[in-house]
Amino acid sequence: MHEFSTAVGVVETITEVAQKNNATKIKKVELVVGEFSMLNNDQLKFAFEIASEGTLAEGANLIIEGQSGEIACQECGYKGLIKKQSKKEKEIDHFIVNLANIFECPKCHSNKTKISGGRDIYVKNIEIEFESN
Ligand SMILES: [Zn+2]
Known part of the structure; x- marks a missing residue:
């Protein structure tokens, strides 16, 4: 735990x-x-x-x-908050983040992002x- x-x-x-x-x-x-x-x-x-x-x-x-949480996009240079999602989507994303640290960039929709905060x-x-x- x-x-x-x-x-x-x-x-x-x-x-x-x-x-x-x-x-x-x-x-x-x-x-x-x-x-x-x-x-x-x-x-x-x-x-x-x-x-x-x-x-x-x-x-x-x-x-x-x-x-x-904040992300930094390696494609367009966006740095900031992730897109606000519904609770269910959020849970799925938390699961994904455990596996690969992937969040979609809210600006250019690239998946080449890194968690920055x-x-x-x-x-x-x-x-x-x-x-x-
Ligand atoms: Zn981007």
């Missing part, structure tokens, strides 16, 4: 930051998840709850922010709490 290993990585990263800052608790985590990261947000939230158990991040409010997942911000005395 890709989501689980991602959640473990996120928890490791944020607890390390929190510990370095002598925090007693992580209150909130803001994650940016790219459209092409192949991660399911609901599964990611669930995995985060499990992975954060017994750590400083336990019970933290997880906010997931989506980031649109929206593949990553990263921690944008965390909110931590300190002992109040």
